[in-house]
Amino acid sequence: MRESLRRLTSDELVTRTMGGKRRVRVELLDGEHINVDIDRKARGADLLDRVCEDLDVLERDYFGLLHQQRGDPRVWVDLNRRLSKTFRNEPWDVRLAVKFYPPEPSELRDDVSRYQISLAVRRDLMEGRLTCSTITYALLASYILQAELGDSTGHLAPTALSDYRAAPLHAVTPDMGERARELHARHKGQTPAEAELNYLENAKKLPLYGAELHCARDSEEVDIVLAVCASGVSVYRDGVLMNRFPWAKITKISYNKKSYTLKLRPSEFDAFETQLSFKLPSTRACKKLWRCSVEHHIFFRRESPVKVERIAGFPRLGSRRISCRRTLRQMRADPPLPREIVA
Template sequence: MPEGVTKDGKEAKAKAKESPKRRTNLAKIKVELLDGSPMELEADRKIRGHELLSKVCDSLNLVEKDYFGLLYEDRGDPRVWIDLEKRVSKMLKHEPWVVRFAVKFYPPEPTQLQEELTRYQLVLAIRKDLLEGRLPCSTVTHALLASYLLQSELGDYEETENGAGLCKQLKLVPPSSCTPELEEKVVELHKTHRGQTPAEAELNYLENAKKLAMYGVDLHPAKDSENVDITLGVCSSGLLVHREKLRINRFAWPKILKISYKRHNFYVKLRPGEFEQFESTVGFKLANHRAAKKLWKTCVEHHTFFRLMSPEPATRSTLFPRLGSRFHYSGRTHYESRAAPPNRSQPHFARTLSSRRLSSRSADGQ
């Protein structure tokens, strides 16, 4: 047999074995945005988390990127953050990669956000938190917040407005709270907002939402030392402890000396109080080692973002000892983000709260 025939035969077999997916270095990505619409992307398979987040933010024309992150589902946990320093392919094994764009750090004062577009994304995130039950509030507050959303979406009240239909169509409140009485109250309040621009209505929405007890709190189920079910919440001001939806304790960041985890246990070392002589340590039990580490990482990120002027070097001894984990927060802090205001005029954008205006967006991979 001629030598060339054998060579060609081997090449043909090699091509036949080659998977069609491996012929390209691009991965397909599906992103769920905060208004519920899908975004489709393509990106290099070696892309890291921060590069993918930047790609999504660039597609949305967002420059205040530091408050946002990407969520994915891992081993039954639907709310795991993409690690910005790692390759996305290390976390998401199957294509298309499916992620959700979300607010990671909720600013304690929404007016600190410097662009109207960023505030609008925060409004969408809070609306989502309300609809999914992560942000409990009273019927009165539900009605007030919904009325500001109506003003932002539709402008001034018109006599033809159908409150019942709009509350359901725009998903202004959770279905369980959508009573005729609430819908009537929403319309009454909407009438009082006449003259407010969408940006003003959204700022009023945020000013009321930030007062809610669970605003911006990242929740983690746990058990206390007596094996009673509790919830630990991480937020801009520190660590909150809830039992049966009532806050029973609060550890502010300045009060905390050290936070650590070992196996499924999570520990908080506290400074002595005014009338105390010694430091104290409080322990909690998480479901497993992975849950304890997730809570610890959330604390590292929130403490660094909201309390420090810049991230601490990875090698330095810090408030949060590594205990074998190489993780450290490396993005910009809240201080750094506010110190570098966007160098552009306010961008124009379409508000897509209404489901009748949702449309799929796509962006090409680089």
Template sequence: MNKYIHVQRAVGYEKSRTEMIRQDILAGRLPCSFVTHALLGSYLVQAEIGDFDSSEHGTTGYLAEFTFAPQQSQQLLDKVRELHKTHKGQTPAEAELHYLENAKKLAMYGVDLHPAKDSEGVDIMLGVCASGLLVYRDKLRINRFAWPKILKISYKRANFYIKIRPGEFETFESTVGFKLSCHRQAKRLWKVCVEHHTFFRLMTPEPPQRQGLLPRLGSKFRYSGRTQYQSRGDEVLEEMLEEDGRGDEVLEEMLEDKEEMAEEMRC
């Protein structure tokens, strides 16, 4: 591949990631402190308009076109302007990189949230991430199930279940259940968990099962993409782009699967 094209694709990919994170922050899906809002905002400004110029940026008026937080204040704009001064000399690509590096430090970065209820009917949020399945109540994390501890992931109608490996002083496996709003949401959560569990925990994907003449009801999806182990040593950007394409095809096939229609009729 032409080196110039490779660099251009890399820059475009970083910009799209920055925009997705920015939208999550503005929507409140990625909570930030005041200082983090200001720091990320200053890198965003550096990437968009370049170095601070005292003759043009004498007041915070030059920041009027930007939105850095769900609830923006004059105090925040003052802090963004102050930090913008310190980034002199950074190229747009460097500023984008600093933005991403700091965004990755946020507690909720990379967590895919799903509203649910626990066994007592209390509203919670289930977060799927690289390390495992997280449980939040009132925006506080109250539990974590690491992927190595999870033996089985399943769903039935609107219920989602995980089977947990017994602890050091335990004899039997245990099953923890959660209730989603509907069958589709439970199945969506299950698929996301299967993908994460396979990608981050297994060195080799499960081989595709041989299919008989008749379709079988129930949850049969298996993630068939490359795992983290297999992806090492490759060109990271191209692998990620290729994976995105295959992932879309897999999801389309799953959504069109006749088994989903049969499952819907059973509910």
């Protein structure tokens, strides 16, 4: 009986065979869900394009799709792979997310893309991947209030900050709420698009803005966090920045089993290249970090996507499939597709 109910729920709510199609349940950045019917042989890129079309997002290359795999809730869907090979079992559940955060939000040309990226930053703050001081929480919250409510009326409901996901619950205090209300009053006249841009312009200054975090250990077996972002790879210990390696300084990124290695070009005081290795909890985690690093390097540093070849001597080192359709330079050179005007 229980198995029958489980099968019935799965068939009705999420993935159903409909003439070679599958129904995918997509969680959006605002927490809402939509169902997308897509061909069973479609690739991850096809699904991402369908979701972006439904949301009217033009600058799609900043975005990606997350799914859960073996207990890890943040595994990126391979855009070049068939969905039927990615999802071995039903249901097909994915979550829209920002994969590459724009280092300069002011360069975004699409208001809808900017809005979706601001939702992603709000989600990062709410889920604890991004943290800041109480003063910064209040400043960011004030721009959300301006975007959502318009000009201040001098009164703010006690639950407004939580209702609009302006700040995580642990940061909401009477003092912070009062400070956010005061700052909100100063933003009079700003349109929602202007408020969202100002929100991102302040959020981009946070140390972990747009960073993918990976738990690891250094050569002394000390627990650290490796943060991969637009500028490079950073090392944090107990929340404190210990070292930063810009992409321009990194000459090679590799992994072997649980070992992740960065090779750094020599400085003016060094005669040889420096090689740093970090230990990850598993081979799967190490491969995930390597892939994240390579994709970020390609997107933010390269003129165009490049094919990543297998390393000689390591015939079974893992997949070299990279999900990066266009680089940031290509996006800046090519304007987004014009939005259709419906009469």
